[in-house]
Amino acid sequence: MAVESDVMEAAGPYDRARALGAFKFGDVTFYWITRACAISVLLILGGIILSLIIGAWPAIREYGAAFLWTQRWAPSADPPVLGALGPVYGTLVTSVIAMMIAIPVGLGIAVFLTEICPLWLRRPIGLAIELLAGIPSIIYGMWGFFVLGPFLANNFQPFMISVFDGVPVLGTIFAGPPSYLSLFNASLILAIMVLPFITAISVDVFKTVPPVLKEAAYGVGCTTWEVVRNVVIPYTRVGVIGGIMLALGRALGETMAVTFIIGNSFKIQSSIFAPGTTISAAIASEFAESDGLHQSGLILLGLLLFVLTFFVLAAARLMLMRLEQKAGN
Amino acid sequence: MNPIYVSRRRNNVIVKYLCLGAALFGVTWLALILFTLFFNGLAGINFAVFTQDTPPPGSTDGGLRNAIIGSIIMTMIGVGIGAPLGLFAGTYLAEYGKHDKLTSVIRFINDILLSAPSIIIGLFIYGAIVVPMGGFSAFAGCLALAVIVIPVVVRTTEDMLGLVPNPLREAASALGMPRSLVIRRIAYRAARAGLITGVLLATARVAGETAPLLFTALSNQFFSLDLTKTMANLPVTINNFVQSPYAYWKQLAWAGALLITLTVLALNIGARILGAERISK
Numbered sequence: 001m002a003v004e005s006d007v008m009e010a011a012g013p014y015d016r017a018r019a020l021g022a023f024k025f026g027d028v029t030f031y032w033i034t035r036a037c038a039i040s041v042l043l044i045l046g047g048i049i050l051s052l053i054i055g056a057w058p059a060i061r062e063y064g065a066a067f068l069w070t071q072r073w074a075p076s077a078d079p080p081v082l083g084a085l086g087p088v089y090g091t092l093v094t095s096v097i098a099m100m101i102a103i104p105v106g107l108g109i110a111v112f113l114t115e116i117c118p119l120w121l122r123r124p125i126g127l128a129i130e131l132l133a134g135i136p137s138i139i140y141g142m143w144g145f146f147v148l149g150p151f152l153a154n155n156f157q158p159f160m161i162s163v164f165d166g167v168p169v170l171g172t173i174f175a176g177p178p179s180y181l182s183l184f185n186a187s188l189i190l191a192i193m194v195l196p197f198i199t200a201i202s203v204d205v206f207k208t209v210p211p212v213l214k215e216a217a218y219g220v221g222c223t224t225w226e227v228v229r230n231v232v233i234p235y236t237r238v239g240v241i242g243g244i245m246l247a248l249g250r251a252l253g254e255t256m257a258v259t260f261i262i263g264n265s266f267k268i269q270s271s272i273f274a275p276g277t278t279i280s281a282a283i284a285s286e287f288a289e290s291d292g293l294h295q296s297g298l299i300l301l302g303l304l305l306f307v308l309t310f311f312v313l314a315a316a317r318l319m320l321m322r323l324e325q326k327a328g329n
Numbered sequence: 330m331n332p333i334y335v336s337r338r339r340n341n342v343i344v345k346y347l348c349l350g351a352a353l354f355g356v357t358w359l360a361l362i363l364f365t366l367f368f369n370g371l372a373g374i375n376f377a378v379f380t381q382d383t384p385p386p387g388s389t390d391g392g393l394r395n396a397i398i399g400s401i402i403m404t405m406i407g408v409g410i411g412a413p414l415g416l417f418a419g420t421y422l423a424e425y426g427k428h429d430k431l432t433s434v435i436r437f438i439n440d441i442l443l444s445a446p447s448i449i450i451g452l453f454i455y456g457a458i459v460v461p462m463g464g465f466s467a468f469a470g471c472l473a474l475a476v477i478v479i480p481v482v483v484r485t486t487e488d489m490l491g492l493v494p495n496p497l498r499e500a501a502s503a504l505g506m507p508r509s510l511v512i513r514r515i516a517y518r519a520a521r522a523g524l525i526t527g528v529l530l531a532t533a534r535v536a537g538e539t540a541p542l543l544f545t546a547l548s549n550q551f552f553s554l555d556l557t558k559t560m561a562n563l564p565v566t567i568n569n570f571v572q573s574p575y576a577y578w579k580q581l582a583w584a585g586a587l588l589i590t591l592t593v594l595a596l597n598i599g600a601r602i603l604g605a606e607r608i609s610k
Contacts, residue, residue, distance in 0.1 A: 023507040030509035031425060037417035038426070038435050041483060044476060045438050048449060051456035108351025116345055117352075125352070127601075132359050134597045136537020138564055139586050142571050143362045146369075146579075192358045199355070223341035246444060253446020255540040256564075260571060280448045280540070287452075287544050302452045306445070313441045 052306060055299035062293060067300060073266035075286070075294035082297035084304060086266035090276040091305070094183055094258065095251040097272065098190035103244060105191075106198030113199070114206045115224050115232075126203065133196035138256040144189040145260035149180040152188070157273050175271035181263030183276040189257050194247040201243030205236045205323065238326075242319030249313040253305060255280035279305040370587025373580040382552050383566060389577045393585050395552040395561040400589075402554070403467055403546060403562055404536050407474025412528045415479040419486025419527075424512050436487070443480040450476050451541035459545055467553075467560035470546025477538060478531040485527025489520040526600045533596035537589045539564035563589055 059067065063082060070083025113126055157178035164170040179185075209232050217227045233240070263275025264285050279301045287298050377392040384391025418435070426432035454473040459465055493516045501511045517524065542548075548565040549558070563585045570582035 023510070027507045027509045030512070034417040034421035034425060037414050038421035038431075040414060041418055041435050041439050041442065041479065044479065045442060047457060048445075048453045051453050052449070055452070055456045105351045105355055108348045109355050111344075112348040112352040116348055125356070128356070128359070131594060131597055134533055134593055135362075136539070136564070136589055136593060138537060138539045138567055139366060139590055140362065142567065142582065142586055143365055145571060147361075147365050192362070195355050195358075223337055225341040225344040226337070228344075249444050253448065255446065255448045256568070280446060283448055283452070284540060284543055287455075288547070299452055299456070302449055306449050309444075309446055309449075310441060313444055314437075317437060317440045 048306065052299060052303040056296055056303045058293055059296035059300040063297075063300075067297075068304075071266070071268055075290065075297070080293050080297070082294070084279075084301055086268055087277050087279040087282045087301055088304065089268050090183060090262065091252055091278040091280075091308075093272065093276070094187045094190055094262070094278055095248060097184065097187035098194060098251050099244070099248055101188065101191035102194045102198055102247065106195050106247075107202055107240070109195075109199045110202035110206055111228055111232075113203050115228060129196045129199050133200055136256075137193060137254060140189055140193045140257040141260045144185060144257065148189060149185050149261050152182075152185050153178040153180045157182075157184075161273070172270045173272055175273065177273075179263070179273055179275060181261055181275045182273045183262065184272040186258040186262040186276075186278070186281075187272070189261060190251045190254060193254065193257050194251050197247045197250060198243060201246060202240055205239035205243060206232055208239065208323065208326075209235045236323065238319045239323035242316045242323065245312055245316030245319065249309045249316060252312065253280055253309050255284050259284045366583070366587055366590060369580075369583035370590075373584030374587065378581070378584050383550050383561060383581070384577065385550065386573075387575060391577075391581070393563065393566065393581060393588075395549065396563045396566040396585065397588065398552070398554075399467070399546075399549070399561040400536070400563040403471050403474060403542075403560065404532060406468075406471040406556075407535055408478055408528065408532050410471065411475035411478025412482050412531065414475075415482025415527075415531070416486050416524065418479070419483040420490065420512060422483065423487045423490035424508075424516065439480045439483050443484060446540075447477060447538055448540040448543075451544055454541065454545045465545065465547040465559045466557050467546045468556045470542045470560065470562070471556070473541035473545045474535040474538060477535050477541065481531040481534055482527050485530065486524060489523030489527065490516055492523065493519045522603045526603045529596050529600035529603070533593045533600070536593050536596065537564060539568055543568070 059082065062079075063070070067082065067084050068088070069085055070081070071085040072081045072083050073086060074081045109129070113122055117125065157176075160174045161176045161178065164174040213231050213235065214227055217231045222230070258278055259281040262277055262281050264277045264281060265275040266277055266282070269276070283298050283302055287295065290298055377390060378394075379392060379397065380394055381390065381392035382395045383393060418439075422432050422436060450473050454469050454476065458469040458472055462469070497515055497519060498511050501515045502508075506514070542562055542565050546562060546565070547559040548569060549561040551561070553560055567582045567585045567589075570578040570585075573579065
C-alpha cells in the first residue's frame with residue numbers, strides 16, 4: 001500500500017493536471033457542441049421563413065395583397081396571373097370536412113378504448129391505431145386514387161346527389177356530376193389519415209384524468225356516459241382541443257394523401273363533389289415544372305401554408321402545455 | 330321503474346353503441362387499406378423487383394432495384410446527419426438548459442417543426458440548397474430528410490434523458506466525474522434503449538416521406554450512386570408510377586408501397602419492443 005501511494009504521488013501532480021485539463025477541455029467542448037445543436041433548431045426555423053420569403057419576394061412585389069383574393073390561376077398567361085383563393089379555399093374546405101368526420105369518430109374510439117372496451121382488447125386495438133398513424137401518407141393517397149375514388153364516384157356520390165336534388169342549399173353543395181377527383185374524396189382520405197392522430201392523443205389525454213375523480217363519479221352512481229361527459233371531458237377539454245388542433249395542422253399541410261385525388265383545379269365550385277386543389281397539392285403537382293414568377297407564386301402559397309399551420313400548431317402546443325401543467329400539479 | 334333512471338340508462342347504452350360503432354368504422358377503413366395494399370402489393374412482388382431497374386415507359390419488365398437502393402442510401406444519410414444533431418440538441422435541453430428561457434423557446438419551436446408540413450421542408454431545401462448548387466441532387470434530398478429527422482430525435486432524446494433518475498448523475502458527480510462524462514457514460518447508457526427508439530421512429534418517419542423529395546432529389550430512371558445528381562427513390566417513383574397509364578407501372582407502384590409500409594411497420598414495432606424493454610427495467 002505504502003509503495004503504491006508513493007508511486008502515485010510521484011506521478012501524481014503532472015498526470016492530475018493533465019487529466020483535469022483534458023476533462024475541462026472535453027467538458028467545455030461537449031457543452032458548446034450540444035448548445036450549438038440546440039440553437040440550430042432555431043436556425044432551421046429561421047432558415048425556413050427566410051428562404052420562403054426570399055423565394056416568394058417577386059410574387060409578393062408583383063401581386064401584393066391582391067394575391068389573397070384573386071381566384072384566377074393562369075401561370076402561362078403573359079404576364080402570368082396568379083391568385084391564392086382557389087387553393088386556400090380548397091385547403092380550408094377539405095380540412096374542415098375532414099375534421100367534421102374525424103373528430104366525432106376519433107373521440108368515439110378514444111372513449112371506447114379508455115372506458116368501454118374490455119381490458120384484454122385495449123392493448124391490441126391501441127397498438128394497431130398507433131401503428132397506423134405511422135403509415136406514410138403516400139399509401140393513403142394511392143389507396144384513395146385506386147380504390148376510394150372509384151367507389152365514391154360510382155356509389156356514394158350518385159346517392160347523395162339524388163337525395164339532395166332540389167333541396168335549397170344542400171342541393172348545390174352535393175351537386176353532380178360524380179367524379180373520381182373531388183374535394184369530398186380528398187376530405188374523406190384526410191379524415192381517415194388524421195383519425196389515428198386524434199385517437200392516440202385523446203387516449204393519452206384521457207389517461208391524465210386522476211382515477212379518483214372517475215371512481216368518485218362511478219361511486220355516486222354515474223353511468224359511463226355521465227362520467228365521460230361530466231368528468232373526463234371537462235377535465236381534459238384543453239388537451240382534447242389541443243390534440244384536435246394538432247390533427248388540423250396535419251390536415252392543412254398534408255400533401256401526398258390529397259394530391260392524387262383532388263383534381264388540381266383552381267376554379268372554386270360550390271359543389272364538394274367537384275374537383276379542386278389545396279395549397280400543398282398545387283405545389284406538389286406544379287413546382288417541378290415551374291419557373292420565374294409562377295415558381296415564386298407557388299413559394300408564396302407555401303409561405304401562406306406555413307403561416308397558417310404555424311399558428312394552428314402553436315395554439316395546439318400552448319393548449320397541450322396547459323394540460324400538462326395541470327397534470328403536473 | 331323511475332323514468333329518469335330509465336332515460337339515463339338508455340342514453341348510456343346509446344352512447345356505448347355509438348362509440349363501438351365509431352371504433353368499428355375506424356378499424357374497418359384501416360383494415361380495408363391494409364388489405365388492398367397486401368393484396369395488390371404481394372401480386373406485384375417478384376424476383377425482378379429487387380434485381381432490375383425501373384423500366385422505361387411502356388416496357389413490361391423491370392423492377393425497383395435502383396429506387397430501393399436509392400431510398401436506403403438517402404434515408405441512411407438523412408438519419409446519419411439528423412440523428413446526431415438531434416441527439417446533441419436534445420441533450421442540451423435535458424441536461425444543461427433544463428430551466429433556461431432558451432430551452433423553453435427551443436422546445437416550443439421544435440414541437441412546431443415536428444408537425445410542420447413536410448412539403449414546406451422541401452421548399453426550404455429547394456431555396457437553400459438546390460438553387461445555390463444549381464440543380465437537383467440526392468444530397469439535397471438527404472438534407473431535407475435530415476431536417477425532418479431532427480425534431481423527432483430532439484423530442485425523444487429530451488424525454489428519455491428526463492427519465493434517467495437524478496441520483497445516478499449525483500453518484501457519478503460525487504465520484505468526481507466531469508459533467509460531460511456523466512452525460513456520456515451514465516445518462517446515455519441508462520437511456521440507451523430509449524435513444525435508439527427515437528432514432529428508429531425518426532427513420533420510420535422519413536422512410537416514406539415523399540413531398541420533400543419531389544423537388545430536391547427528384548428521381549432517376551437509372552441506377553446511380555452519385556450524390557450530386559438526381560437519385561431514384563421509392564416514394565417519388567411510386568408517385569410517378571401511380572399517375573402513369575401503364576398497368577405494369579401501377580403494379581410496381583403497389584409492390585413499392587408494400588415494401589415501404591412493411592419497412593415502416595417493422596421499424597415502428599422494433600422501436601416499441603425496445604421502448605417496452607426500457608419500461609420493464
